[in-house]
Amino acid sequence: MSPTTVSAARPPKAPKPLYANFGFQVLAAMVIGLALGFVARSMGPDAAGNANWLTQTLATIGSSFVSLLRALVPVLVFTAIVASIANLRELNNAAKLVWQTLLWFAITALIAVAIGIALGLIIQPGLNSSVAADLAKAPSSTGSWLDFLKGLIPSNILGLQASTRVTDGSASTSLSFNVLQILVISIVVGIAALRVGPAADPFIAFTRSFLKVIHKVLWWVIRLTPIGTIGLLGNAVAVYGWDALAQLGWYSAAIYIGLALVLFVVYPVLLQLNGLNPIRYFQSAWPAIQLAFVSRSSIGTLPVTERITEENLGVPREYAAFAVPLGATTKMDGCAAIYPAISAIFVAQFFGISLGIEHYLLIVFVSVIGSAATAGLTGATVMLTLTLSTLGLPLEGVGLLLAVDPILDMGRTAVNVAGQALVPTIVAKRQGILDQATYDRGKSIDALGADAVPAE
Numbered sequence: 001m002s003p004t005t006v007s008a009a010r011p012p013k014a015p016k017p018l019y020a021n022f023g024f025q026v027l028a029a030m031v032i033g034l035a036l037g038f039v040a041r042s043m044g045p046d047a048a049g050n051a052n053w054l055t056q057t058l059a060t061i062g063s064s065f066v067s068l069l070r071a072l073v074p075v076l077v078f079t080a081i082v083a084s085i086a087n088l089r090e091l092n093n094a095a096k097l098v099w100q101t102l103l104w105f106a107i108t109a110l111i112a113v114a115i116g117i118a119l120g121l122i123i124q125p126g127l128n129s130s131v132a133a134d135l136a137k138a139p140s141s142t143g144s145w146l147d148f149l150k151g152l153i154p155s156n157i158l159g160l161q162a163s164t165r166v167t168d169g170s171a172s173t174s175l176s177f178n179v180l181q182i183l184v185i186s187i188v189v190g191i192a193a194l195r196v197g198p199a200a201d202p203f204i205a206f207t208r209s210f211l212k213v214i215h216k217v218l219w220w221v222i223r224l225t226p227i228g229t230i231g232l233l234g235n236a237v238a239v240y241g242w243d244a245l246a247q248l249g250w251y252s253a254a255i256y257i258g259l260a261l262v263l264f265v266v267y268p269v270l271l272q273l274n275g276l277n278p279i280r281y282f283q284s285a286w287p288a289i290q291l292a293f294v295s296r297s298s299i300g301t302l303p304v305t306e307r308i309t310e311e312n313l314g315v316p317r318e319y320a321a322f323a324v325p326l327g328a329t330t331k332m333d334g335c336a337a338i339y340p341a342i343s344a345i346f347v348a349q350f351f352g353i354s355l356g357i358e359h360y361l362l363i364v365f366v367s368v369i370g371s372a373a374t375a376g377l378t379g380a381t382v383m384l385t386l387t388l389s390t391l392g393l394p395l396e397g398v399g400l401l402l403a404v405d406p407i408l409d410m411g412r413t414a415v416n417v418a419g420q421a422l423v424p425t426i427v428a429k430r431q432g433i434l435d436q437a438t439y440d441r442g443k444s445i446d447a448l449g450a451d452a453v454p455a456e
Contacts, residue, residue, distance in 0.1 A: 126349025
């Protein structure tokens, strides 16, 4: 008789202490950041009239964290898009999935901008504002349809663009990446790799491997989120305090009411209409939504968003790897729909300019069609100036709103990322490729837990 091997049952994992939970760390960092911000604000400027040492320290910590995220954006976008297009060949109904994704991007943007317009007309933030008119000034960077169209044409293979600034007689030149151009380059290269066939397999394999390396590096950066949160939130409070928020209270309230309606009413209704439990969705997607709120970066949150979409929401990897990176650069219900709609109405009301039905239709058009412009230049400010210039409203109105922008940007980005996970989930469900059992488990991962880093 052969000996029988009895394997002992693996003991259950001991629960992690509360302080090791990423969500708790972020919440604690927000509290610390608020406290340090108030302390820095109460200290006032130094003897020379400059920001005190605590404000400078908070600003340095916050800007360093954002710089680390931005440094990885170009290569992350390129490798993610190329790899995702290559993954589409593994799907039988790839073309239908692509069009369904774009259609649902437009549908949710249309609903969001309609809510923004309605809130702007009901709350009338421009008439109920105490902000001083002398704060009105045109922003340093603006967006227009010409900029958007020119941004679609890459000026070089790296998507690099240079800007020169003259200060006190001295000129300095800085380089930056045009994400919209990188997106176009990536799509073209990905399609070309598919058309080349087997000869491109080594390139695709290298791109996928490179993407995993970038994901690993980005995970290390994201682990610094609690520290970055202290700097970002603390500096915002130290510089702006609650004065600006009080002056723009109705405007800020309108933005956050709109964001809340989209996130907690529209999205659950769409899920319910497609036979999906909204509670399960939020249980699964919350790590990405939370990280987006504190990091204010859809691209920086991309690895978490893609992971929860695949592993928690049950969307097939081949489709999620296409839809989520595309959404991270073009799908922005917060920044490109609610925000520009309410802001444009605020500016019109503040300057006493009447808007007709044609203006509201233009707001809808810009929000649904022009949201990709936010990928080309500098986020929501460019989308706002694009909207204002399309409507013929004074760009100086942007200066009235900049003081509270960091506070609003947290909520906007959270809604952006929620939508970027929502659309692939709905499309996968409608196309019959969603893993319903995985979705129904409503698994909630600790976004930066020990098991969060993808396997080597």
